[in-house]
Amino acid sequence: DYKLTYFDIRGRGEFIRFIFAAANHKFEDNRINPADWSNLKASTPFQQLPTLEIHEDSETVILAQSKAIARFLADRFGFNGENEIERALIDMYGCQLGDLFDSTVGKNLTNQQFDTILNQNFKFFEDRLNKNGSGFLVGGKISWADIFLSQMTEFLDKYKNMYLDKYPQVKALDEYVRDLPGVKEWIQNRPTTPF
Numbered sequence: 001d002y003k004l005t006y007f008d009i010r011g012r013g014e015f016i017r018f019i020f021a022a023a024n025h026k027f028e029d030n031r032i033n034p035a036d037w038s039n040l041k042a043s044t045p046f047q048q049l050p051t052l053e054i055h056e057d058s059e060t061v062i063l064a065q066s067k068a069i070a071r072f073l074a075d076r077f078g079f080n081g082e083n084e085i086e087r088a089l090i091d092m093y094g095c096q097l098g099d100l101f102d103s104t105v106g107k108n109l110t111n112q113q114f115d116t117i118l119n120q121n122f123k124f125f126e127d128r129l130n131k132n133g134s135g136f137l138v139g140g141k142i143s144w145a146d147i148f149l150s151q152m153t154e155f156l157d158k159y160k161n162m163y164l165d166k167y168p169q170v171k172a173l174d175e176y177v178r179d180l181p182g183v184k185e186w187i188q189n190r191p192t193t194p195f
Protein backbone atom coordinates (compact mmCIF):
# COMPACT_ATOMS: atom_id res chain seq x y z
CA ASP A 1 0.00 0.00 0.00
CA TYR A 2 3.02 2.34 0.23
CA LYS A 3 5.71 2.83 -2.40
CA LEU A 4 8.69 4.97 -1.43
CA THR A 5 10.72 6.11 -4.41
CA TYR A 6 14.22 7.43 -3.85
CA PHE A 7 17.75 6.97 -5.10
CA ASP A 8 19.85 4.01 -3.96
CA ILE A 9 21.28 5.96 -1.06
CA ARG A 10 20.34 6.75 2.54
CA GLY A 11 20.28 10.53 1.95
CA ARG A 12 16.89 12.11 2.53
CA GLY A 13 15.08 8.78 2.28
CA GLU A 14 16.51 6.70 5.05
CA PHE A 15 14.72 8.33 7.98
CA ILE A 16 11.45 7.56 6.18
CA ARG A 17 12.57 3.94 5.77
CA PHE A 18 13.36 3.96 9.52
CA ILE A 19 9.80 5.17 10.26
CA PHE A 20 8.37 2.21 8.34
CA ALA A 21 10.81 -0.11 10.09
CA ALA A 22 10.03 1.28 13.56
CA ALA A 23 6.33 0.69 12.85
CA ASN A 24 7.06 -2.79 11.48
CA HIS A 25 5.15 -1.79 8.39
CA LYS A 26 6.06 -3.21 4.98
CA PHE A 27 6.63 -0.81 2.09
CA GLU A 28 7.95 -0.99 -1.45
CA ASP A 29 11.49 0.34 -1.32
CA ASN A 30 11.77 1.58 -4.91
CA ARG A 31 15.35 2.64 -5.62
CA ILE A 32 15.88 4.55 -8.86
CA ASN A 33 19.19 4.37 -10.64
CA PRO A 34 20.50 7.71 -11.91
CA ALA A 35 20.14 6.67 -15.57
CA ASP A 36 16.36 6.33 -15.13
CA TRP A 37 15.90 9.54 -13.20
CA SER A 38 15.56 11.90 -16.18
CA ASN A 39 12.54 9.90 -17.42
CA LEU A 40 10.85 9.95 -14.05
CA LYS A 41 11.73 13.46 -12.90
CA ALA A 42 8.92 15.32 -14.71
CA SER A 43 6.29 13.03 -13.24
CA THR A 44 7.15 13.91 -9.63
CA PRO A 45 5.42 16.87 -7.93
CA PHE A 46 8.57 18.99 -7.53
CA GLN A 47 10.98 17.13 -9.84
CA GLN A 48 12.72 15.72 -6.80
CA LEU A 49 12.79 12.61 -4.65
CA PRO A 50 11.77 11.12 -2.27
CA THR A 51 8.12 10.55 -3.12
CA LEU A 52 5.61 8.32 -1.42
CA GLU A 53 2.79 6.72 -3.39
CA ILE A 54 -0.16 5.85 -1.23
CA HIS A 55 -2.60 3.35 -2.72
CA GLU A 56 -5.89 3.53 -0.93
CA ASP A 57 -9.57 3.06 -1.75
CA SER A 58 -8.77 2.74 -5.47
CA GLU A 59 -7.07 6.14 -5.31
CA THR A 60 -3.37 6.92 -5.59
CA VAL A 61 -1.95 9.93 -3.78
CA ILE A 62 1.63 11.03 -4.38
CA LEU A 63 3.41 12.92 -1.66
CA ALA A 64 6.74 14.67 -2.07
CA GLN A 65 8.91 16.52 0.48
CA SER A 66 10.58 14.15 2.92
CA LYS A 67 9.28 15.84 6.06
CA ALA A 68 5.69 15.94 4.78
CA ILE A 69 5.99 12.20 4.08
CA ALA A 70 7.42 11.64 7.56
CA ARG A 71 4.60 13.57 9.26
CA PHE A 72 1.96 11.67 7.34
CA LEU A 73 3.43 8.28 8.23
CA ALA A 74 4.00 9.41 11.81
CA ASP A 75 0.29 10.26 12.09
CA ARG A 76 -0.59 6.85 10.70
CA PHE A 77 1.83 4.89 12.88
CA GLY A 78 1.52 6.81 16.15
CA PHE A 79 4.85 8.69 16.05
CA ASN A 80 3.40 12.20 16.08
CA GLY A 81 2.67 13.14 19.66
CA GLU A 82 -0.56 13.33 21.64
CA ASN A 83 -1.77 16.89 21.10
CA GLU A 84 -1.19 20.07 19.06
CA ILE A 85 1.61 21.34 21.28
CA GLU A 86 3.48 18.03 21.08
CA ARG A 87 2.98 17.92 17.32
CA ALA A 88 4.25 21.50 16.97
CA LEU A 89 7.38 20.68 18.97
CA ILE A 90 7.98 17.45 17.03
CA ASP A 91 7.60 19.45 13.83
CA MET A 92 10.02 22.11 15.08
CA TYR A 93 12.70 19.51 15.90
CA GLY A 94 12.08 17.68 12.63
CA CYS A 95 12.49 20.95 10.69
CA GLN A 96 15.71 21.72 12.55
CA LEU A 97 17.05 18.26 11.70
CA GLY A 98 16.12 18.88 8.06
CA ASP A 99 18.08 22.14 8.18
CA LEU A 100 20.99 20.31 9.80
CA PHE A 101 20.96 17.84 6.91
CA ASP A 102 20.81 20.66 4.34
CA SER A 103 23.69 22.56 5.91
CA THR A 104 26.05 19.60 6.35
CA VAL A 105 25.45 16.50 4.22
CA GLY A 106 27.25 16.77 0.89
CA LYS A 107 28.49 20.29 1.65
CA ASN A 108 32.20 20.91 1.45
CA LEU A 109 32.59 22.26 4.95
CA THR A 110 35.89 22.63 6.75
CA ASN A 111 36.28 20.39 9.80
CA GLN A 112 35.80 23.39 12.00
CA GLN A 113 32.59 24.53 10.30
CA PHE A 114 31.24 20.99 10.50
CA ASP A 115 32.21 20.68 14.15
CA THR A 116 30.58 23.99 15.10
CA ILE A 117 27.25 23.17 13.43
CA LEU A 118 27.16 19.66 14.87
CA ASN A 119 28.00 20.71 18.41
CA GLN A 120 25.41 23.47 18.35
CA ASN A 121 22.75 21.01 17.28
CA PHE A 122 23.75 18.08 19.48
CA LYS A 123 24.02 20.36 22.50
CA PHE A 124 20.53 21.64 21.82
CA PHE A 125 19.08 18.13 21.49
CA GLU A 126 21.03 16.87 24.53
CA ASP A 127 19.62 19.73 26.67
CA ARG A 128 16.15 19.11 25.34
CA LEU A 129 16.34 15.39 26.16
CA ASN A 130 17.62 16.19 29.66
CA LYS A 131 14.84 18.67 30.22
CA ASN A 132 12.09 16.42 28.90
CA GLY A 133 13.35 13.53 31.01
CA SER A 134 11.51 10.70 29.24
CA GLY A 135 14.34 9.70 26.91
CA PHE A 136 12.40 11.18 23.96
CA LEU A 137 12.43 14.70 22.55
CA VAL A 138 8.72 15.33 23.12
CA GLY A 139 6.25 13.89 25.62
CA GLY A 140 6.58 10.32 26.81
CA LYS A 141 6.87 8.35 23.61
CA ILE A 142 8.88 8.06 20.45
CA SER A 143 8.18 10.48 17.60
CA TRP A 144 9.40 10.92 14.04
CA ALA A 145 11.81 13.60 15.30
CA ASP A 146 13.48 11.01 17.57
CA ILE A 147 13.72 8.60 14.63
CA PHE A 148 15.10 11.37 12.39
CA LEU A 149 17.74 12.35 14.99
CA SER A 150 18.87 8.74 15.36
CA GLN A 151 19.05 8.12 11.61
CA MET A 152 20.99 11.37 11.05
CA THR A 153 23.83 10.17 13.29
CA GLU A 154 24.73 7.77 10.46
CA PHE A 155 26.05 10.67 8.42
CA LEU A 156 28.78 11.16 11.02
CA ASP A 157 30.36 7.91 9.77
CA LYS A 158 33.62 7.32 11.64
CA TYR A 159 33.06 10.40 13.83
CA LYS A 160 29.78 9.09 15.21
CA ASN A 161 31.12 7.71 18.50
CA MET A 162 33.35 10.71 19.01
CA TYR A 163 30.31 13.01 18.92
CA LEU A 164 27.83 10.79 20.70
CA ASP A 165 30.22 10.15 23.61
CA LYS A 166 29.87 13.87 24.37
CA TYR A 167 26.07 13.70 24.25
CA PRO A 168 24.93 10.69 26.33
CA GLN A 169 21.19 11.40 26.07
CA VAL A 170 21.37 11.57 22.28
CA LYS A 171 23.46 8.40 22.33
CA ALA A 172 20.89 6.59 24.49
CA LEU A 173 18.05 7.70 22.21
CA ASP A 174 20.00 6.55 19.15
CA GLU A 175 20.57 3.14 20.76
CA TYR A 176 16.90 2.89 21.70
CA VAL A 177 15.77 3.56 18.12
CA ARG A 178 18.30 1.13 16.62
CA ASP A 179 17.25 -1.52 19.11
CA LEU A 180 13.58 -1.45 18.11
CA PRO A 181 13.00 -4.89 16.55
CA GLY A 182 11.86 -3.54 13.17
CA VAL A 183 14.72 -1.04 12.93
CA LYS A 184 17.27 -3.62 14.00
CA GLU A 185 16.07 -6.00 11.30
CA TRP A 186 16.01 -3.20 8.71
CA ILE A 187 19.60 -2.20 9.49
CA GLN A 188 20.75 -5.82 9.23
CA ASN A 189 19.09 -6.37 5.84
CA ARG A 190 19.14 -2.99 4.08
CA PRO A 191 21.32 -2.40 1.03
CA THR A 192 24.78 -1.08 1.86
CA THR A 193 25.36 2.35 0.35
CA PRO A 194 28.18 4.86 0.83
CA PHE A 195 25.91 7.63 2.17
Ligand SMILES: N[C@@H](CCC(=O)N[C@@H](CS)C(=O)NCC(=O)O)C(=O)O
Pocket (backbone or CB within 6 Å): 011, 012, 041, 047, 048, 049, 050, 064, 065, 066, 067
Ligand atom coordinates in the same frame (compact mmCIF):
# COMPACT_ATOMS: atom_id res chain seq x y z
N1 LIG B 1 13.11 19.45 0.44
C1 LIG B 1 13.12 18.23 -0.33
C2 LIG B 1 14.47 18.13 -1.02
C3 LIG B 1 14.48 16.96 -1.98
C4 LIG B 1 15.81 16.84 -2.69
O1 LIG B 1 16.71 17.71 -2.61
N2 LIG B 1 15.96 15.72 -3.42
C5 LIG B 1 17.16 15.45 -4.17
C6 LIG B 1 17.82 14.17 -3.66
S1 LIG B 1 18.22 14.23 -1.94
C7 LIG B 1 16.81 15.20 -5.63
O2 LIG B 1 15.73 14.76 -5.96
N3 LIG B 1 17.78 15.45 -6.52
C8 LIG B 1 17.65 15.17 -7.93
C9 LIG B 1 17.21 16.36 -8.73
O3 LIG B 1 16.96 17.45 -8.15
O4 LIG B 1 17.12 16.21 -9.97
C10 LIG B 1 12.85 17.04 0.58
O5 LIG B 1 13.16 17.12 1.78
O6 LIG B 1 12.29 16.04 0.11
